[in-house]
Amino acid sequence: xxxxxxxxxxxxxxxxxxxxxxxxxxxxxxxxxxxxxxxxxxxxxxxxxxxxxxxxxxxxxxxxxxxxxxxxxxxxxxxxxxxxxx
Numbered sequence: 001x002x003x004x005x006x007x008x009x010x011x012x013x014x015x016x017x018x019x020x021x022x023x024x025x026x027x028x029x030x031x032x033x034x035x036x037x038x039x040x041x042x043x044x045x046x047x048x049x050x051x052x053x054x055x056x057x058x059x060x061x062x063x064x065x066x067x068x069x070x071x072x073x074x075x076x077x078x079x080x081x082x083x084x085x086x
Contacts, residue, residue, distance in 0.1 A: 023047050 032040045057065050
């Protein structure tokens with residue numbers, strides 16, 4: 001850790017801290033709004049999903065994102081329905 005610690009922290013700051021900082025700024029985040037591990041995981045998952053969708057739309061553009069979603073829906077609708085066991 002003494003040898004690689006500072007470099008690993010710089011790498012972490014570049015990769016991980018940006019999304020969390022962005023989420024905190026967007027939501028005015030001081031704390032989670034729910035209690036309990038499962039609920040906190042759900043809240044965090046929703047925030048990360050929103051963050052990732054915004055990044056995709058910013059990268060592709062709204063039109064390309066809509067086309068991609070439409071293509072995926074068409075492919076999914078052409079597949080045979082899955083039979084669930086009772």
